[in-house]
Amino acid sequence: MSEISLDRPANWPRVGGMVDWCKHRERPLLLIGAAAQIVVLAGMIGLHSLPLLRGKTVLLRVQPVDPRDIFRGDYVTLSYEFSRLPAHAIPDLPDEHGNESARFFRGYRELTPSGLTLLINRETPLVIDLSSIQDYDKGHIPGARHVAMSQFDPENKELTKARELAIAVYCKNGQSSSQAASRLVKAGFKHVYWLGGGLASWKQADLPTSRGNR
Numbered sequence: 001m002s003e004i005s006l007d008r009p010a011n012w013p014r015v016g017g018m019v020d021w022c023k024h025r026e027r028p029l030l031l032i033g034a035a036a037q038i039v040v041l042a043g044m045i046g047l048h049s050l051p052l053l054r055g056k057t058v059l060l061r062v063q064p065v066d067p068r069d070i071f072r073g074d075y076v077t078l079s080y081e082f083s084r085l086p087a088h089a090i091p092d093l094p095d096e097h098g099n100e101s102a103r104f105f106r107g108y109r110e111l112t113p114s115g116l117t118l119l120i121n122r123e124t125p126l127v128i129d130l131s132s133i134q135d136y137d138k139g140h141i142p143g144a145r146h147v148a149m150s151q152f153d154p155e156n157k158e159l160t161k162a163r164e165l166a167i168a169v170y171c172k173n174g175q176s177s178s179q180a181a182s183r184l185v186k187a188g189f190k191h192v193y194w195l196g197g198g199l200a201s202w203k204q205a206d207l208p209t210s211r212g213n214r
Helices: 015-054 100-106 113-123 133-138 175-186 198-204
Strands: 063-065 077-079 109-111 126-129 166-170 191-195
Touching: 109 113, 113 166, 113 191, 113 198, 166 175, 166 198, 175 191, 191 198
Parallel strands: 109 191, 126 166, 166 191
Antiparallel strands: 063 077
């Protein structure tokens, strides 16, 4: 039977020596890790500071609005030109009712009362009321201009000045104004909108109206 020796070989590393070696290398490793973190943070700060150091100053025209809200009192809303995206700048925007093919052949876009409100707030379009003068005086969309359907002419000199602007037409129930929208498209107007359902849908949505010439 062979005997097993429990003596440690001469070349066996001592535990104390390993500990001393780790302690000796610990300080440089910590310094290297700290330096790497500082370099990374400095690079991130530098990248975010470049626009401030090399960028150009942009002056914005401020458009203050004072709606004089009844409940909140007087306050100001700041509006910038670049924050407004005209609806006609989106060529592939589908019709609100999802009927893209019908919109393509009509050439004008149908709007709901909320859609027209959004258009008015964004683009300040020319809104034309084609109802009778009696119905117009009883109530119309604020800011709308009255033009009798019998006198509506897309080739009118005053109207042709707005050929490149957004134009929204409506009447009492939407029937006559849809024909007017088609005539505007045929006359070369590019941004034509029609209020589906006419003023009746506007009132049904509980939106404000004006009387007389206001």
